[in-house]
Amino acid sequence: MKPATYFLETFGCQMNVLDSQLVAARLREMGLRRVDSPREADVVLFNTCSVRQHAEDKVLSRLGGLRALKRRRPETIIGVIGCMAERVRHELFAQVPHLDLLCGPGELHHLEALLVEVSERHEQLAALASSQSRRTTAAERGQADDPLEVLDSSRHAVPGESVLQSYVRVQRGCDKFCTYCVVPFVRGPERSRPPANIVAEVRSLVAQGCREITLLGQTVNSYVYQDGERTVRFAELLEQVHAIDGLDRIRFVTSFPADWDDSIFRVLRDCPRVCPYLHLPAQSGSDRVLKAMKRGYTVAEYLRIVDTARRYVPDIALAGDFIVGFPGETEEDFQATVELVRRIEYKSIFVFKYSPRPGTSAERAREDDVPAETKSRRNNELLAVQSVISLRQKRALIGRTVEVLVEGYSKAARRLQDSDADTGVDAGDGLPDGCAHDRAASGITASPRQLAGRTPHDSIAVFDGEPAHIGAIVNVRIESVSPLTLFGRIEGVRSPARVSIR
Ligand code: SF4
Structure with missing residues (x-):
């Protein structure tokens, strides 16, 4: 039977979110319709993350929950795509016998063919990377024909989906x-990727109504492309994207400190549509730990980048990633991290408890010797330090007007609309998981008209508005704050919505 519907759930980073969007577009071209639950789907796909064990465990538990469904409807195709498929490989078939398909993140251009083959042959099939040569330089590799380029370049407008x-x-x-x-x-x-393809993709998105682009790379500032005689680096790519008419905002993630090039700061200073926001993971404030992580920079070098950033763009918002409980991390090492967070005064940080990943050199060579409770305590302590900083920074915005790109109704407003309730609930929105306490702490209630959006500095703002504001850039006067959210009211529209977004 030819599949007619699909369910796709995404785990992990922005790269996976993008891969899922591209996969969804291909599935639609194959004539499949998206559904909201595996029960209604002929094809069930999980786009997976392997960065932490917890993320893999979640997928295994989802897969386990599909055993009965597969018994009832054996023609349902169940697939794992993305990083976990590539990391665990064929072992996953043994672990999950009702799994039909594996497709690594570098093989997604084969997914279509794989689905057809699985539905015809009823066998477990996989498309996984063979060897991707590392013997050439990154610039040379960029020149090679990359089959995945087809996936990115063939991006089409998707009816009903906002860009x-x-x-x-x-x-x-x-x-x-x-x-x-x-x-x-x-x-x-x-x-x-070739700069011409990136620019063409952004142009096409802008023509469909896109106002904000986030350029993605694992180490985005390491971008280098050999364009004939010319070497195009990230600063030049940013300038090329900035020159595209109709684009309002440009962001880029994630930057890698060891490859930093100060000419990117010149672009941040001189190109007004490049947002004053830099996500620069530090991972630790201890040189000893940074060396054990093989990050390639010292704390002093990291601080030099931050100081230079603030010289070029004084109000730049900084975000950082930290790992707590790396093998051998002492209390002294951790306090050095706390000190770094205090010294930098980030806008926000993301803290991860170290989780040994099979096959990595830390997992092979180092004992996971920091107890789980110590990791949790350090995680909470670091977040508490940042929370005080975030609140202080946000309080300084009370009474000021900020520019917000309105993304849609807040989650709280959508909940109210769904339940058709007439009493308010705690406000707040677009917040990452686990931030419910932030909404509660604000003490502010939402209305069904509450909208949410982001400032150029990547702060979340919520305020009451009209449907016509969705997709517009508005001025919002800040009236109150919580560590993660700005609360205010619309003062005026800077630039109306260009397409109608629901
Ligand atoms: S820079 Fe390091 S942490 Fe980031 S993706 Fe590469 S190996 Fe992983």
């Missing part, structure tokens, strides 16, 4: 081999 804010990949893979990280093993070597 207001879109991701565009500039680079695939990673060559850094930080000792804790599985990405270079599952996503292959670093390859940069």
Whole structure:
């Protein structure tokens, strides 16, 4: 039977979100309709993440929950795509006998053919990377014909799906081999996409109504493409994207400190549509730990980049990633991280408890010797330090007017609309998981008219508005704050919505 419907659930980073959008577009072209539950689907796909064990466990549990469904409807195709498919490979078939298909992140251009084959042959089939050569330089590799380019370049408008804010990949893979990280093993070597293809993709998205682009790369600032005689680096790529008419905002993630090039700051200063926001993972404030992680920079070098950033763009918002409980991390090492967070005064940080990943050199060579409770305590302590900083920064905005790109109704407003309730609930929105306490802490209630959006500095703002504001850039006067959210009221429209977004 030819499949007619699909269910697709995404785990992990923005790269996976983008891969899922591209896969969804291909499935639609195959004539499949998206459904909201595996029960209604002929094809069930999980786009997976291997960065932490917890993410893989979640997928295994989802797969386990489909055993009965597969018994009832054996023609349902169940597939794992993305990093976990590549990391665990054929073992996953043994672990999950009702699984039909595996497709690694570097093989997604084969997914269509794989689905057809599985539905015809009723066998477990896989498309996984063979060897992706690392013997060439990143610039040379960018020149090679990359079959995945077809996937990115064939992006089409999807009826009913907003492109207001879109991701565009500039680079695939990673060559850094930080000792804790599985990405270079599952996503292959670093390859940069041709600038002309990136610019064409952004132009096409803008023509469909996109106002904000986020350029994605595992180490986005390491972008390098050999264009004939010319070497195009990330600063020049940013300028090329900035020159596209009709685009309002450009962001880029994630930057890698060891490859930093100060000419990117010149672009941040001189190109007004490049948002004053830099996500620059530090991972630790201890040189000893940074060396064990093989990050390739010292705390002093990291601080130099931050100080230079603030010289060029004084109000730049900084975001950082940290790993707590890396093998051998002492209390002194951790306090050095706390000190770094205090010194930098980030806008926000993401903290991860170290989780040994099979195959990485940290997992092979180092004992996971920091107890789980110590990791949790350090995680909470670091977040508490940042929360005080975030609140202080946000309080400084009370009474000021900020520019917000309106993304849609807040989650709280949508809940109210869904339940048709007439009493308010705690406000707040677009917040990452686990931030419910932020909404509660604000003490502010939402209305069904509450909208949410982001400032150029990547702060979330919520305020009451009209449907016509969705997709517009508005001025919002800030009246109150919580560590993660700005609350205010619309003062005026800077630039109306260009397409109607529901
Ligand atoms: S730079 Fe390091 S942490 Fe980032 S993806 Fe590459 S190996 Fe992983």
